[in-house]
Amino acid sequence: MGGKLNALESLGWTVLSDRRWAGSKRANVDFLLVGPGGVVVVDVKAWRALEVRHDSLFCDDECRDDEASKLVSLTDRVQDSVSLLGLTRQALWPVLVFAGRRLHERAQQVELVGEANIAAWVTRLGRRLGAEQVAEIGSVLDQDFPPYEQATQPQVRVSKLRLVMPKPPRQPDALFDVAELTDSLLQVALDGPIETWMTYLHPDQLRLVSTSWSGPARVRGPAGTGKTVVGLHRATYLAERNPKKVLFVTFVKTLPKVLSGLCERMSPAASANIEFTGLHKLAIDLIDRAGGTVRIDSSKINTAFASAWATVGRGSVLTRLDERWSYWKEEIDYVIKGRGFTDFDEYANLSRLGRRTPMRAEHREAMWALYAEYERRLDLAGVHDFTDALIMARDFVRDGAVEPGYGAVVVDEVQDLNLVGLELLYAISGDGPDRLLIIGDGQQSVYPGGFTLSEAGISVTGRAAVLRANYRNTAEILAVAERVVALDSYDDLEGTPSAGHRDIEVRRHGGVALTVRARDQRSLEAALVTQIEDAQERLPRSNR
Ligand SMILES: Nc1ncnc2c1ncn2[C@@H]1O[C@H](COP(=O)(O)OP(=O)(O)OP(=O)(O)O)[C@@H](O)[C@H]1O
Numbered sequence: 001m002g003g004k005l006n007a008l009e010s011l012g013w014t015v016l017s018d019r020r021w022a023g024s025k026r027a028n029v030d031f032l033l034v035g036p037g038g039v040v041v042v043d044v045k046a047w048r049a050l051e052v053r054h055d056s057l058f059c060d061d062e063c064r065d066d067e068a069s070k071l072v073s074l075t076d077r078v079q080d081s082v083s084l085l086g087l088t089r090q091a092l093w094p095v096l097v098f099a100g101r102r103l104h105e106r107a108q109q110v111e112l113v114g115e116a117n118i119a120a121w122v123t124r125l126g127r128r129l130g131a132e133q134v135a136e137i138g139s140v141l142d143q144d145f146p147p148y149e150q151a152t153q154p155q156v157r158v159s160k161l162r163l164v165m166p167k168p169p170r171q172p173d174a175l176f177d178v179a180e181l182t183d184s185l186l187q188v189a190l191d192g193p194i195e196t197w198m199t200y201l202h203p204d205q206l207r208l209v210s211t212s213w214s215g216p217a218r219v220r221g222p223a224g225t226g227k228t229v230v231g232l233h234r235a236t237y238l239a240e241r242n243p244k245k246v247l248f249v250t251f252v253k254t255l256p257k258v259l260s261g262l263c264e265r266m267s268p269a270a271s272a273n274i275e276f277t278g279l280h281k282l283a284i285d286l287i288d289r290a291g292g293t294v295r296i297d298s299s300k301i302n303t304a305f306a307s308a309w310a311t312v313g314r315g316s317v318l319t320r321l322d323e324r325w326s327y328w329k330e331e332i333d334y335v336i337k338g339r340g341f342t343d344f345d346e347y348a349n350l351s352r353l354g355r356r357t358p359m360r361a362e363h364r365e366a367m368w369a370l371y372a373e374y375e376r377r378l379d380l381a382g383v384h385d386f387t388d389a390l391i392m393a394r395d396f397v398r399d400g401a402v403e404p405g406y407g408a409v410v411v412d413e414v415q416d417l418n419l420v421g422l423e424l425l426y427a428i429s430g431d432g433p434d435r436l437l438i439i440g441d442g443q444q445s446v447y448p449g450g451f452t453l454s455e456a457g458i459s460v461t462g463r464a465a466v467l468r469a470n471y472r473n474t475a476e477i478l479a480v481a482e483r484v485v486a487l488d489s490y491d492d493l494e495g496t497p498s499a500g501h502r503d504i505e506v507r508r509h510g511g512v513a514l515t516v517r518a519r520d521q522r523s524l525e526a527a528l529v530t531q532i533e534d535a536q537e538r539l540p541r542s543n544r
Contacts (some may be wrong), residue, residue: 008119012036012131014138019076020144027075028148030097034138037125038091038199039082041075043067044115046099052107057096068108071096081144086206088233089240090266091128091199095121101119106269110238115434129200197229198266202469209233216429216436217463218453223441224472228412231439232263233346235410238271238434244407246274249425251416253278259412275406280386281422285425290402297383304377305329318367321357328370336371337387338418339451345369387420394424398419404428407435414440419451426456468505475506480513 011014014036021027031042045067051058056065075094079087094110101114104121113121129137139494200211208219208230218229231248239246248263250256256276263271277285287294309325316327332338340346348364359367378385384392396402411427414422422438438460439454453460470478513529517525 001261005273008033008035008122011123012134012466013122014134016138016142016145019141020148022144022146023077027074027077029145032078032141032145033122034134034141035122035128036127036129036131038093038120038132039087039130039137039141040093040125041078041079041096041300042097042118043071043074043093043098044099048103048125050103050112051097052105052112055107057107057112065108067096068110071143072109078141078145081208081466082140084131084203085137085140086200086203088199088201088206088209089237090233092346093125099200124303125324138209142315144541193460195262197226197260197471201229202226204465204469205230205233208465209237212434213437213463214433215431215463216426216438216458217434217465218438218440218460219465219467220439220441221467222470224470225467226469226471227439227441227467230467231410231437232259232266232413234437235274235408236263236267236270236409238410239270242273244405247282247406247428248274248276249279249408249409250276250524251279251413251421253281255412276397279417279424282388283386285422286393286396286402286404287389290393290396292396292401294382294389294392296386296389298383300381301378301385302381304381304383305332305374308370308373308377311408313366313370316370318370321359321363327357328367331367332371332374333385334418336367337385339455340420340422340423341392376504387418390418390420390424393425394420397424397427408437408441409435412439414438416440419455422451422453422456422458426458432477446464470506471508473506474508474511476509476511477513478506480515484542 013033016032016034017030019029019032021029022366028365030044031040033040033042047059047064049058049060050489055070056063058064071094075092079089079092095118096110096112097115097118098112099115102115102116103114105112111121205226211217219230221227235246235248248256248259250259260271260274262275263274263276284294284296305325310329313319313325322328335350335352336347337345339350341343345363347368348361352359378388397404406428409425411417411422411425415424426436436458436508438458473481514525514535516527518527
């Protein structure tokens with residue numbers, strides 16, 4: 001077995017064999033492999049028979065899940081040992097290796113691999129760590145997991161990048177499959193390195209991934225602080241521990257595909273237990289499963305609003321406040337219908353948080369008339385709009401007409417949802433521990449005019465975290481962006497306006513901000529295009 005693994009050393013892997021955890025005399029580990037694919041914690045088994053039944057391990061009809069859970073706890077020890085380096089679970093692999101066999105399965109959060117194909121399996125993990133990180137982790141683990149019996153074992157030392165290990169006499173590696181190893185290496189080369197954030201997190205991010213929360217929780221923070229990254233890791237962490245699927249919801253319908261691709265790359269096994277979906281698609285699926293009918297037709301919805309605006313809106317007092325019909329459509333989608341209001345008094349008394357244009361009683365009356373006309377025209381056309389779908393789905397879930405069947409819900413960019421959208425997700429998750437994680441940032445709201453979490457009946461008291469380290473932008477660019485929003489206050493779904501200027505730690509430097517001033521929107525857009533073209537011209541040809 002050691003001989004097969006030693007072949008990995010020439011591929012940049014460090015092999016630590018027969019180790020024990022320094023914190024215990026009895027917890028031993030057969031091999032710790034540290035290399036480009038991460039850290040592999042290996043326990044070798046010489047079982048006569050192995051069978052996986054419903055995610056449980058059996059040897060000669062006896063359930064041996066205890067072996068898997070021992071290995072998972074040992075892997076937790078390994079993660080604790082390197083936690084200061086910020087290594088995530090996506091770079092740690094608990095593996096039971098079966099002597100003399102060729103197989104690959106997965107059960108109880110553990111990989112089950114045959115001795116014959118372990119080397120090929122390891123190389124297939126791809127590139128998750130750089131050479132320096134491998135060396136750093138290797139030396140931490142070498143200290144925390146010393147050789148099991150120093151006196152009798154061969155001397156094992158970590159020397160800078162590679163482990164030097166005197167080779168004991170070995171039988172020939174008859175089962176070592178060179179062709180398979182070559183195929184794996186080729187595949188890995190084609191895949192390219194995986195993103196840094198998949199294997200390394202800032203300690204503040206890492207802590208949020210595995211925290212136990214007794215109820216709904218919230219992660220907020222300025223743009224680029226890795227909120228989505230934390231959401232993906234959290235979903236993966238929950239998916240590995242939850243028999244039911246984890247639901248990851250976004251408002252933008254193109255994002256689920258991107259996020260699911262990233263998650264699959266990060267953790268193929270866990271991603272199979274996560275459903276990435278857009279909010280409206282989720283609602284339509286739930287209505288369908290409940291036996292309901294919803295008829296959505298975007299062009300008929302637009303026509304209904306355009307006709308209502310032409311007959312009731314355009315000539316009203318509303319145009320004195322804002323001429324753009326889109327502002328008033330948002331008022332329906334986010335403020336009125338988005339809250340599920342059916343009674344004018346509810347709207348008349350509402351404090352319209354986040355809507356920049358104040359409205360007096362006469363404006364609200366005109367607005368309500370526009371809303372009523374829009375609803376009438378939707379009815380005439382025989383269609384529903386997307387908010388109708390959210391309300392229907394929410395009520396079906398609340399009434400028990402459909403059992404959504406998800407073990408946990410993670411919602412990203414919550415600031416873009418309306419209240420009934422969040423109520424739908426809350427109806428799915430309930431209040432249970434680790435069931436709902438709300439991610440978002442009020443300052444980036446695309447459609448302002450939302451709601452507070454407490455309006456949805458959600459309390460995150462004692463379960464809210466703020467991320468502050470920006471990974472996306474450089475200090476120079478952020479400083480300019482900050483000046484633009486410094487005087488704006490925004491609503492962060494908690495009912496009290498927050499100042500536009502925010503406390504952000506910056507990780508990167510570089511770049512020059514160009515400022516464009518223009519008289520109106522159209523000349524601003526034209527000037528922007530010119531500036532981008534000029535800036536591109538100035539870039540070296542290879543960077544364009
Ligand atoms: N621990 C990390 N190490 C390296 N890069 C990171 C880390 N965390 C996040 N990033 C990078 O920072 C960028 C922003 O991350 P992410 O999209 O998760 O931020 P966000 O807070 O959700 O932003 P927004 O609010 O704009 O959606 C990404 O490009 C990601 O690659």
